[in-house]
Amino acid sequence: MDIFDFRDRLIQNYSSYVNSFIHIQDERIRAKVEHSFESGLLWPDPLLQLNPFFAPGGKVDELVAKGALHSACSNIFRIKKQASDPRGKELRLHKHQAEAVAIANQGHHYVLTTGTGSGKSLAYRNS
Numbered sequence: 563m564d565i566f567d568f569r570d571r572l573i574q575n576y577s578s579y580v581n582s583f584i585h586i587q588d589e590r591i592r593a594k595v596e597h598s599f600e601s602g603l604l605w606p607d608p609l610l611q612l613n614p615f616f617a618p619g620g621k622v623d624e625l626v627a628k629g630a631l632h633s634a635c636s637n638i639f640r641i642k643k644q645a646s647d648p649r650g651k652e653l654r655l656h657k658h659q660a661e662a663v664a665i666a667n668q669g670h671h672y673v674l675t676t677g678t679g680s681g682k683s684l685a686y687r688n689s
Contacts, residue, residue: 566608573605580604616680619660623652630663639684659685 577599586592622639625631636652643650655663658676662685665672674685 569608576605616676617657619655619657621652621654625655625660625663630667655684656681 580599584595586595620630622631623636626633626636637649639653640650641653658674659681662672662674674682676682
C-alpha cells in the first residue's frame with residue numbers, strides 16, 4: 563500500500579463529501595472558502611515522525627520519597643508484575659513526565675505535547 567496515495571484518495575473523498583453540503587451564494591465568500599479548502603485548511607501536509615527515545619526522568623519511588631507523588635503511587639505504578647513477584651519493578655518516568663509532576667506540584671498549569679505512546683497519561687494531576 564502506498565500510504566501517500568491512500569492519503570490523497572482519502573482527502574479527495576472527504577473533500578467531495580464536505581463540498582456536497584456547502585452551497586454558498588455570495589461569490590466572494592465562496593471564493594474565500596474554496597481557496598481555504600484548496601490551500602489545505604482541513605487537510606494539512608502529512609506529519610512524519612521517528613519514534614524518539616525519551617530522556618529518562620525520576621523513578622516513581624524516588625518521587626514518592628520526595629513527596630512529589632502520593633505514597634500509593636509506589637504500589638500502583640510498577641512494571642513486570644508476576645505471580646512470583648507481585649510487587650514488580652519500580653517504574654522510571656520519562657523526563658517530560660517528571661517535569662510535568664514538578665510543575666504541577668508548584669501549582670502551575672501546563673500543556674504537555676509529545677508523540678503517541680510517550681506516556682502523557684501518566685503526567686496528569688488531579689488536584
